Amino acid sequence: MIQGHAVRLFTERGYDATTVTEVAEAAGVSPMTVYRHFPTKEDLVLVDRRDRLVAERIAASPPDGPLVRRIGRALVEAAALLAGGGGDGGGDGGGDGGDGDPERDRDLLLARLRLMISTPALRARHLDSNVALQQAIVDALGAEAAGPEAAFRAHAAAGACLAALHTALVRWAEEDGRADLPELIAQALAAAFGDDAVAGADGADR
Amino acid sequence: MIQGHAVRLFTERGYDATTVTEVAEAAGVSPMTVYRHFPTKEDLVLVDRRDRLVAERIAASPPDGPLVRRIGRALVEAAALLAGGGGDGGGDGGGDGGDGDPERDRDLLLARLRLMISTPALRARHLDSNVALQQAIVDALGAEAAGPEAAFRAHAAAGACLAALHTALVRWAEEDGRADLPELIAQALAAAFGDDAVAGADGADR
DNA sequence: ACCCCAGTGGTAGCGACTACCACTTTGCGA
DNA sequence: TCGCAAAGTGGTAGTCGCTACCACTGGGGT
Secondary structure, rough: HHHHHHHHHHHHOOOOOHHHHHHHHHHOOOHHHHHOOOOOHHHHHOOOHHHHHHHHHHHOOOOOOOOOHHHHHHHHHHHHHHHHOOOOOOOOOOOOOOOOHHHHHHHHHHHHHHHHHHHHHHHHHHHHHHHHHHHHHHHHHHHHHOOHHHHHHHHHHHHHHHHHHEEEEEHHHHHOOOOHHHHHHHHHHHHHHHHHHEOEEEEEOO | OHHOOOOOOOOHHOOOOOHHHHHHHHHOOOHHHHHHHHOOOHHHHHOOHHHHHHHHHHHOOOOOOOOOHHHHHHHHHHHHHHHHOOOOOOOOOOOOOOOOOOOHHHHHHHHHHHHHHHHHHHHHHHHHHHHHOOOOOOOHHHHHHHHHHHHHHHHHHHHHHHHHHHHHHHHHHOOOOOOOOHHHHHHHHHHHHHHHHOOOOOOOOO
């Protein structure tokens, strides 16, 4: 609820031009309560609890085919799950488990995504959260135990896949969420790794 | 010079535990002078003027082959240039054009890289600077003018390549700069995109 | 001699964030 | 019913990053 007011104010007045105190006043609480729930101002926009979902999806995937295919497929599936299930999408930057109005949830997610893309501080933090997700993916792949070389390759593959995911998210936000997110992700993966690398992941044309 | 003291203090005491005032005192100037030269505390570690070099290298490359090969080759070449020329490496986070002791320059770069990797705030900023580099690459490719679809694919490819570059930089820092950076970059690209995608650049020039 | 100006320093202030402590409410067992 | 612990909320004071605004100094050109 605090988050809703925060995102609204940030969108209206700009992130830097809005103080935490103003957010607190809008939400009807004291500034301290805001800091209690959101350790930093940036967390008012960036909250993700999706990392585990993607990582679990990868750990559960059959260990066949190249790394990027496994990771890419997991990303597409996770996005499809989130987009279809709760109106929430994106492997990173997912919001609360909003069980409320799905339409409203998607608008909130879009607003947050736009802030994340346009505000340098938020964008930086968002990209950094991808590092944590990347580590989770590498862990889920069990690559760390297979030696430093395997871990290195897994990190490279996971990082590249997440970069493609980020590109898809940016594009999705630019189109106001009208496009199909899983398909966009598949297209980004195909653009980066070649069409064959993600074939079979989804009905991605091209 | 201020930067040298800053990196040393940050490494000794930790980034967050060191105030800008302490850096200023160590450098023998006032805090304001520090802010004059480095707009933010993070800039004391993150300085990059390399973006243009990579972008120019891409703009000058022949427009044949897939995007990732063109971008990957440019990254490897840029790293080879910087590593061999001035003891400076990395498409991002490059330092001043240190014309002094190359040994000293490399150590400074390594220290900065380690800080960038281990400190969340610095890591976030560093990753964000990659976004600017990504945009420069897309511009250099002239993809923006070729329509939104081409731009989208170029962004996905560039982002993925930069993620691989980042992985290589992390690995390079972990090995204390003993490994050959261009080769590491080529390996990371190969791990992400397949050996054939960078066949032209893989270990060719070293 | 003059002035110009780039570099430096000081002061005051804002905003993010963090201690440390006090108060109220809630739920639960005695 | 009482007492009590736990959780949530709020206040105060302070640090630190950072940004105004203004004053000072020193070297170079006229």
